[in-house]
Amino acid sequence: MKERFERTMPYLIFIIVAYYSLPIILVAALRESAAGIYQALPALDICFSMGACFFFGKRHGGDWLMAIESSLVFLPCIYIFFNPTAWIYLPIIAFLSLLAVFIGTVFKNRFL
Incomplete structure (x- = not known):
């Protein structure tokens, strides 16, 4: 389990940086249209x-742990940047991340 988590760490750090820095950068750059x-x-x-x-x-191949981690990292964003109606994005992110992991696995197996 530890090596599975260590394989996901660089990708998870990228997702964390994207989730938390992107709203700050966009609001600082475009102050007029923060609602958009x-x-x-x-x-x-x-x-x-x-x-x-x-x-x-x-x-790395198909691993459902990455999809769960990417959706759990989004959980604090709901309270920091959004309102509680953004809960619907949590299962959407989990499902689409799982789909992306398995599409990447198909590309790994097909195009070595």
Whole structure:
């Protein structure tokens, strides 16, 4: 279990940096339209999570632990950046991350 977690660590650090620094950077850069940023932010978070999970699956194969970790890292974002109605994004991120991991696994097996 420890080596499984250690394999996910670089990808998880990328996801954490993307989840927590992207809203701060976007609000600082575009002060006028902060409400529009928060509407597009969940889609950006899903894209970053899917990208990191795809490359994890392509390099290490299918592991459902990465999908669960990427969705659990999003949990504090709900309280920090969003309101409680953003709970719906948690299972969406988990499902799409799992899908991206397994698509990456297919690419690993097909295109060595």
